[in-house]
Amino acid sequence: MAADKFPIEGSHIMMFARSIADDNQIYYDADYAEKTNLSRVIAPPTFVQSSAQFDPNYVLRPRMGEAWFGSGKEATSIKKKELSVASGGLHAEQHFEYHRHIGPGDILTAEVKPGKTWEREGKRSGKLVFNETITEYRDQNGELAITARGVGVRTERPVDQ
């Protein structure tokens, strides 16, 4: 997820923490946080994944005036051959390195760099194509805050259950 401006906001952190079933006060209570050695609210370890909200070209968000591949009247509103491009495949791996912890008031940038691509034959889903991306999250001073490495996989067919 590339973003020129990813402002870190308290209410977004609170909603994100709820969404991962984490009621830790450090994620929403500034008065509590002030009394800890962190001195402020911080974001949970995987929070930067929500930079998707600030990526203007993120493919997994409906856009006004454009067909969305999820269901409406029909099970999908776009042609099947376009689906594999639209759905973006599955998430195979995710890695984070924390150079410093982020909190409300920080304004990050997210720069995406392409990584390796490789293929292998999967037992449960046919040919697998893996694609790595590296995202560098820098703060308002240009300092590296978090490095993320993600690996996505496109499968030839749905994974057998």
Added chain:
Amino acid sequence: MALYASNLKAGDTYTECLIEDLSRTQIVMYAGASGDYNPLHTDEKFTREVAGYPSVFAHGMLTMGMTGRMLTNYVGDGRLTKYGVRFTSQVWPGDTLNSTATVIDVSDSVVNLKVVTTNQDGAVVLSGYAAARVE
């Protein structure tokens, strides 16, 4: 609360139940907060009829996020320096997940952990590692 190197040794474990009977609503909450609105996670009709899966399933990052809660409860807030995972099996509505961190090694300043999250059948859904600063 930070961990103290003097209290840690290789093989120590910490376990938490991450979620019982994962609800579709929890998955919807994750979609809303993260911005990943892939219908595979929230749209049963699309997922069954078009994608060919038996039901919607959780974002890998929801499992990684909940597993991160286990880690920060263990090592303390703002202590992680590395955290990485592989998603090894899908997580479905109704699943109950447990997660364990095992100490691999510990120095004066850093503990290295192995991280495994399993479902109610004992299948590994996430495996990975973390490193955290210790006192």
